[in-house]
Amino acid sequence: MNIASLLPDLEPAIKAFAASEGVMFIKSSSWAMPTILVAHVLAITVLGGAILLPGLRLMGVGMTSVSPASVEKTVRPWLWGALIALAITGLIMCVVNPMKVYRSPAFLVKVIALIPAMLLSLGVVRSLASQNGVMTQNTRIMAAITLVTWLAAILVFGTSYGAAPGSFHVVCAGWLIAMVFGSQTTRIALGAITVVIISWMFAMTVVLHNPLDDYDLVMEVDRWTLRVTALIVAGFLLWEFVGRKSPDAATPKFNRMIGVFTILAWITVAAAGRWIGLGGGGL
Numbered sequence: 001m002n003i004a005s006l007l008p009d010l011e012p013a014i015k016a017f018a019a020s021e022g023v024m025f026i027k028s029s030s031w032a033m034p035t036i037l038v039a040h041v042l043a044i045t046v047l048g049g050a051i052l053l054p055g056l057r058l059m060g061v062g063m064t065s066v067s068p069a070s071v072e073k074t075v076r077p078w079l080w081g082a083l084i085a086l087a088i089t090g091l092i093m094c095v096v097n098p099m100k101v102y103r104s105p106a107f108l109v110k111v112i113a114l115i116p117a118m119l120l121s122l123g124v125v126r127s128l129a130s131q132n133g134v135m136t137q138n139t140r141i142m143a144a145i146t147l148v149t150w151l152a153a154i155l156v157f158g159t160s161y162g163a164a165p166g167s168f169h170v171v172c173a174g175w176l177i178a179m180v181f182g183s184q185t186t187r188i189a190l191g192a193i194t195v196v197i198i199s200w201m202f203a204m205t206v207v208l209h210n211p212l213d214d215y216d217l218v219m220e221v222d223r224w225t226l227r228v229t230a231l232i233v234a235g236f237l238l239w240e241f242v243g244r245k246s247p248d249a250a251t252p253k254f255n256r257m258i259g260v261f262t263i264l265a266w267i268t269v270a271a272a273g274r275w276i277g278l279g280g281g282g283l
Contacts, residue, residue, distance in 0.1 A: 001156055003102050010102070018098045026096050033096065036089050043085035044270065050079035051266045054125050058259030059241065061181055072129030079121060090273075101276065105156065106166055110272035113153035116146035117265040125262055128255055135254055143258060150265050157272065158227065166275030168226060173267040174233040177260055182240045190236050197229055 003010075017023065026032050057063055057071045094101050101107040119142055127139045157167040175194070179187055204221050241256040 001105055001108060001159075003104075003108055006108075014098045014102050023096055023098070026092070033093075036092050039085060040089040040093065043082045043089065046078055047082035047086065047266070050075040050082055051121060051263060054121075054129060055259040055263045058125065058128060058255045058262075059181060060256055068129040072126055076126075083118075104276050106272045106275040109153050109157040109166075110269055110276070112156060113150065113265060113268040113272060116150040116153070117262070117269050119146045119149075120258070120262040120265055124258055128258060143261075146265070147261070150261070150268065153268055153272075157268065158223075158230075166271050167230070169271035169274070170264060170268050171226060171230045171233055173264060174230075174237055174260075177263065178233060178236045178240060182236065186236055186240055190233075193232060197225065201225060 053063070053075050054068065054072045057066070057068050063071060094107075124139055124143050124146065127136060127142075128134075154167065154170065157170070175190070178190055182190070201222070204225075205218050237260055238257075241260050242253050
């Protein structure tokens, strides 16, 4: 699924725009695109910090001696600055490669995932921080909306040809969160399961099947292995941040899950953006 399949009538106009003088000028410039890419990467770096700090604080780790409100207020200008820079540089990159983003399933994922990511950072997290962790009814409703929207983005990401491998980044991020911030039991159990999964993948792609001879079969095995792994990681995250008692009694379970959810939502946006360039360009 991509924008081209949803809005096929736009293709002639986008092709004409791609051949316009302004687009060709930017493409032919020796400094324009490198400068834009550097600015984009720097903005992503700043955004990462502005997302991680409040998210970790809601999870009950990191700067626990500082109130959530103080953390959120401190990073807010950096968050807005990074978002504005990303919007400008990202728009220029889309303008330069309009057909690529038009046909890219990963670009559609990025557009969908931006909705929950923005709502979480600018709505849910800000509300929780300003209330020092107290959850209001409006915040709960907004969190539910963001969860449904994010799951829709993940569904498109994981099932779209040419973009599905990019969902591996999101699964890895969830795995890292569980391993770094989870309990000792979780680390041992998830580590053991990971060894089993890696052994299974090695056996399927090296011992039993040759990817060059059985490419479709190996890819299907990879896809289902990733889906099963995603469910396993999700289960451990729910257990750690919702089911298990928090090591920090002052941090509500729901707030901890919101912190994890916010980080994963932005990881989804970043992974989709990365996969546009790595091969999610569609057909």
